[in-house]
Amino acid sequence: MKRGRLPLTALRSFEAAGRLGSFTLAAEELLVSQAAVSRQVKELEAELGKPLFERRHRNVRLTSAGEALLDVLSRAFDAMDASLSEIRGRRGGGLLEISSEPSFAASWLVPHLDDFHADHPEIDVVVESDMRLIEFRTHEAEIAIRHGMDARAWPRVAAEHLADVELVPVIMPCLMAEGTPLRAPADILAYTLLHEENRSAWQRWFAAAGLPDVPPGRAQIFTEGNLVLQAALRGHGVALVDRAFAAEDIAEGRLVQLFDISIRYGAYWLVARDFKRLSPKARAFRQWLLQRFAASGGS
Structure with missing residues (x-):
C-alpha cells in the first residue's frame, strides 16, 4: 500500500483500542465517540480482509493478526512521539517528571528526594503519585516506579528491579x-x-x-x-x-x-519506555535510584 493511501485515522483508532483493550477507553483517549472508533476499526478490517479483534459480549480481544499489527504500530507511534518531544524540547531544561505509586512516593521517594537534589541541584523533580499504568506518551512522565510480581507485568515497556x-x-x-x-x-x-x-x-x-x-x-x-x-x-x-x-x-x-x-510480596521496579532513550536528567535519576537501592538494600 502506498503511503499516501495509508488509513492513518483508522490505524490510530486501532492502536489505541488494542493497547488499552477497549473501544470505550480508546474513544476517551482520542476524544471521539466509541461508535467512531468501532467504525474506523471495522473499515480497517475490511481494507485488510481480516478481523483484528474478537468481539465478545463485554470486551474485545486481539486476534493474531491484530497482535502483530499492534506491535508494529505501537513501536512506530512511540518513535514518532519521542521524536516530536525532542523537537519541541519537552524534555529539555531541568524539569524531570517521575510517576510513582503512592506508597513508594510517600514512604521512600519523598523522604529521600533531598539526597538527589544535593547531588543534582540543577534538576527539579515533579512527582506524580499515581497507581495507573502509564504509556509514556508526550503528556506523561518519562520514568515510573511501580510495584509488581515480576518484570512482565507491563507490556511494551522496559523494567529494572529496584528492591523486593x-x-x-x-x-x-x-x-x-x-x-x-x-x-x-x-x-x-x-x-x-x-x-x-x-x-x-x-x-x-x-x-x-x-x-x-x-x-x-x-x-x-x-x-x-x-x-x-x-x-x-x-x-x-x-x-x-x-x-x-x-x-x-x-x-x-x-x-x-x-x-x-x-x-x-513482589518487588518495586523502575519502568520506562526505553532506558536507552532517556533524557540526561532521567538517566541521572535512574543511576541515583539504582545506586541507592544497591547500597542500602532498599532502606
Whole structure:
C-alpha cells in the first residue's frame, strides 16, 4: 500500500483500542465517540480482509493478526512521539517528571528526594503519585516506579528491579502495652488487622507462621500501603508493612516489629519506555535510584 493511501485515522483508532483493550477507553483517549472508533476499526478490517479483534459480549480481544499489527504500530507511534518531544524540547531544561505509586512516593521517594537534589541541584523533580499504568506518551512522565510480581507485568515497556518487598507485622508500642500479650503469632488475632486491598497478605503471613486456617477477625482495609502504615502509627491495629518503609519508624521506636517472620510480596521496579532513550536528567535519576537501592538494600 502506498503511503499516501495509508488509513492513518483508522490505524490510530486501532492502536489505541488494542493497547488499552477497549473501544470505550480508546474513544476517551482520542476524544471521539466509541461508535467512531468501532467504525474506523471495522473499515480497517475490511481494507485488510481480516478481523483484528474478537468481539465478545463485554470486551474485545486481539486476534493474531491484530497482535502483530499492534506491535508494529505501537513501536512506530512511540518513535514518532519521542521524536516530536525532542523537537519541541519537552524534555529539555531541568524539569524531570517521575510517576510513582503512592506508597513508594510517600514512604521512600519523598523522604529521600533531598539526597538527589544535593547531588543534582540543577534538576527539579515533579512527582506524580499515581497507581495507573502509564504509556509514556508526550503528556506523561518519562520514568515510573511501580510495584509488581515480576518484570512482565507491563507490556511494551522496559523494567529494572529496584528492591523486593518484604512484609513484616508492626504495632504501636502503647497499643501493645495495653492489649493482649503477644507471645505467639496467634495472639495477633486479638487485635484489629490492617490490610492493604484484601486479606490475602495476612493469610500468607499466618500460613508462614504455621497457622494456615486462621478465622477472619476484626479488620480495616485500605487501598494502598502508606495508608496501612499511617493507620498503624495511629494505633488502629497490627499492620503488615514493607520492612523498608517502616525501618525509620521501627528504629526510632514509633513502631515495634512483631516476631521474626516475613513474607515476600513482589518487588518495586523502575519502568520506562526505553532506558536507552532517556533524557540526561532521567538517566541521572535512574543511576541515583539504582545506586541507592544497591547500597542500602532498599532502606
